[in-house]
Amino acid sequence: MATIYEVSKLAGVSLATVSRVINNTVPVREATKLKVEAAMRELGYRPNSVAQSLASNRSNSIGILVSELGGPFYGELLSRIEAEFRAAGKHVIIAAGHSDAALERDSIEFLQSRSCDGLILHVESVDDEYLCKLAESGLPFVLINRMVEGIADRCVTLDNERGGYLATEHLLQQGHRDIAYIAGPMWKHDSQERYKGHQDALKDFGVAENPALFFEGDFQETGGVNGLNHLLKQGAPFSALVCGNDEMASGAITVAHEVGLEIPEQLAVIGFDNINFSHYTYPKLTTIDYPVAEIGQMAARWILKRVYHRPIDELKAVFTPELIVRDST
Amino acid sequence: MATIYEVSKLAGVSLATVSRVINNTVPVREATKLKVEAAMRELGYRPNSVAQSLASNRSNSIGILVSELGGPFYGELLSRIEAEFRAAGKHVIIAAGHSDAALERDSIEFLQSRSCDGLILHVESVDDEYLCKLAESGLPFVLINRMVEGIADRCVTLDNERGGYLATEHLLQQGHRDIAYIAGPMWKHDSQERYKGHQDALKDFGVAENPALFFEGDFQETGGVNGLNHLLKQGAPFSALVCGNDEMASGAITVAHEVGLEIPEQLAVIGFDNINFSHYTYPKLTTIDYPVAEIGQMAARWILKRVYHRPIDELKAVFTPELIVRDST
DNA sequence: GCCTATCATGAAAGCGCTTACATTTATATC
DNA sequence: GATATAAATGTAAGCGCTTTCATGATAGGC
Numbered sequence: 001m002a003t004i005y006e007v008s009k010l011a012g013v014s015l016a017t018v019s020r021v022i023n024n025t026v027p028v029r030e031a032t033k034l035k036v037e038a039a040m041r042e043l044g045y046r047p048n049s050v051a052q053s054l055a056s057n058r059s060n061s062i063g064i065l066v067s068e069l070g071g072p073f074y075g076e077l078l079s080r081i082e083a084e085f086r087a088a089g090k091h092v093i094i095a096a097g098h099s100d101a102a103l104e105r106d107s108i109e110f111l112q113s114r115s116c117d118g119l120i121l122h123v124e125s126v127d128d129e130y131l132c133k134l135a136e137s138g139l140p141f142v143l144i145n146r147m148v149e150g151i152a153d154r155c156v157t158l159d160n161e162r163g164g165y166l167a168t169e170h171l172l173q174q175g176h177r178d179i180a181y182i183a184g185p186m187w188k189h190d191s192q193e194r195y196k197g198h199q200d201a202l203k204d205f206g207v208a209e210n211p212a213l214f215f216e217g218d219f220q221e222t223g224g225v226n227g228l229n230h231l232l233k234q235g236a237p238f239s240a241l242v243c244g245n246d247e248m249a250s251g252a253i254t255v256a257h258e259v260g261l262e263i264p265e266q267l268a269v270i271g272f273d274n275i276n277f278s279h280y281t282y283p284k285l286t287t288i289d290y291p292v293a294e295i296g297q298m299a300a301r302w303i304l305k306r307v308y309h310r311p312i313d314e315l316k317a318v319f320t321p322e323l324i325v326r327d328s329t
Numbered sequence: 330m331a332t333i334y335e336v337s338k339l340a341g342v343s344l345a346t347v348s349r350v351i352n353n354t355v356p357v358r359e360a361t362k363l364k365v366e367a368a369m370r371e372l373g374y375r376p377n378s379v380a381q382s383l384a385s386n387r388s389n390s391i392g393i394l395v396s397e398l399g400g401p402f403y404g405e406l407l408s409r410i411e412a413e414f415r416a417a418g419k420h421v422i423i424a425a426g427h428s429d430a431a432l433e434r435d436s437i438e439f440l441q442s443r444s445c446d447g448l449i450l451h452v453e454s455v456d457d458e459y460l461c462k463l464a465e466s467g468l469p470f471v472l473i474n475r476m477v478e479g480i481a482d483r484c485v486t487l488d489n490e491r492g493g494y495l496a497t498e499h500l501l502q503q504g505h506r507d508i509a510y511i512a513g514p515m516w517k518h519d520s521q522e523r524y525k526g527h528q529d530a531l532k533d534f535g536v537a538e539n540p541a542l543f544f545e546g547d548f549q550e551t552g553g554v555n556g557l558n559h560l561l562k563q564g565a566p567f568s569a570l571v572c573g574n575d576e577m578a579s580g581a582i583t584v585a586h587e588v589g590l591e592i593p594e595q596l597a598v599i600g601f602d603n604i605n606f607s608h609y610t611y612p613k614l615t616t617i618d619y620p621v622a623e624i625g626q627m628a629a630r631w632i633l634k635r636v637y638h639r640p641i642d643e644l645k646a647v648f649t650p651e652l653i654v655r656d657s658t
Numbered sequence: 659g660c661c662t663a664t665c666a667t668g669a670a671a672g673c674g675c676t677t678a679c680a681t682t683t684a685t686a687t688c
Numbered sequence: 689g690a691t692a693t694a695a696a697t698g699t700a701a702g703c704g705c706t707t708t709c710a711t712g713a714t715a716g717g718c
Contacts, residue, residue, distance in 0.1 A: 003703095005705095013668085014667065017666085020706095022705095027666075047704085049444060050382045050703085050704080051673090051704030052706075054383050054673050054704080054705070054706090056707085057673070069404060069411055070407070070408040075398060075399035075400055075401075076399045078398045078423075079397065079399040082398055083425070091424070093390075094423050096415075109375070112375070113377070115378060115379045221609070253611075254609075280606065280609050280610055281610075282582075282611035332674055344675085344698090345676080345677080345700095346698075348676060349696095352676080354676090355677095355697095356696075357696070361697080377673090377674050377675070379673090382675090383674080383675070383676090384677080384702080385676055385677090385703085
């Protein structure tokens, strides 16, 4: 690989000038610029980004930490973030935290040591205090899907509580009164919030909550499978089921098919997230839309604005979920 | 952030010695090592990976180029690759090529300029010649899901033809003779190979192919929707349907439900890939397993062996697909 | 045509590390 | 205890670039 030095020699200028035409930072005479560009082309020169980073103390890379790399939710998130940064000439370094506090901390340090200019974090296990300290340390980062007091300006979230409310409200409006609930892991913020919305809706409709109709799942398909099996075994009747996310809803639907429950006639099912294959289920799943792509985009823009000072007008912090009615309710 | 220089001063040694205890490359007296480690701890020192890369001409980062970041297939692939490298202390830089030749080339250059030590490529549009030249240039890379003559030792693939054969053979063995086929984009290698397997199976069973039962889709759900609609409109009878991948199979199943076709009684459907929600469909999808995680792992190991000289015994190049029988056939 | 203000370019230091080579120190041999 | 040998450590030159500061070229004003 050719270096800037070789280019400068071929073009007959100093290497500072070459650097200037590369970075377009200081005006260079047109004729000189052309000479340099010709030399770069002739040598097939590409700047060494590592050297650039070291000298400029800026790596043009952004660290992304998500819980998992796979799955429809994170896939879409990453996809959008990458696209946004790619268009801005930045690139992403991706790590997975697997919802484990130690791993999350580790990954953050890892990304820092990789001299990322900024971080986008989807962390579920590290505590608020850690994040506040991290913010104080001067590291620029945005938080996705989590609202932390004190650093609210760095949070891009969905109003999960509202989403939970919408789901249950929808079922209540359809006349259901015995509504079962399969939650995600209750130590997760979003699980709690969604469940809170569910409870609020019940209250508003004057429906008492039945503890026998609650199950704590794992946000995976198996959570839905185990959940519905468990609920059916309990014997308490219910005509509708709210699931903490679409994966669990899908699992529950599988069980319903197996035991011969007609959906939505005998059991209405609603999910949450609107992952892009929620309409692969049969019947197609009614759910709450999680605008994951937009949230990813907004997080990316936060970084572009705060770190790279790109002129970006409005940054939206809290997104509002929407009910998507399909065939399962 | 503290530098190696500050550590060396605090520990009372030269900065070369600090470098040695960091990299563990040359033996250092135990006492010295302890002093240095204490100094590092006291300063909260973390090596600047950019400077390390520049000086050592090794970035410990691997570039991954896939067609899309989202979707079940790539999600699982990335997930496994990241895990494998993470365990080895390497990290990944991910880019998307979107099945576009220019973008793919661009992304490869981009990853190169990022001084990746090696690349894992899932490219569909750049031609063989380009890849061969790239190999000659000395850049270490592995190719996933594509077999290119001349650089076969860099290819980790699935025997798609065999998979296509298995799918159709399965249907033929069940007595089906009128078998429709919804292919992926036929300019893609894997689409062609899978289709080739299909044809071979028909031939082996002495069944003539009916051009009216072929449709070229897009590997997306809509391809399956459009495909089955088109095939039904043709009027040629068929009792089974082979889809080029699971997404299209899912789309076809949706259409089947809509038009009241019982699966598998009136129409048997088989997919390809065994993406992790192929059992979300109703009925659960029979398919051909694409061992995407293992292929990702193997690609990662190729890099670990060839680039970082890790002792890894066997590298498997061609994986064999397997038939997964579920409820849709 | 001379002086000053402006613009374009060059020279050189340094970003934080690795590593070849030189030097010092410890160990073994007789 | 002197010498040869091996082991540990130090010295300093880069890696390829950015950026400050100094210098040379160009133009404007009178």
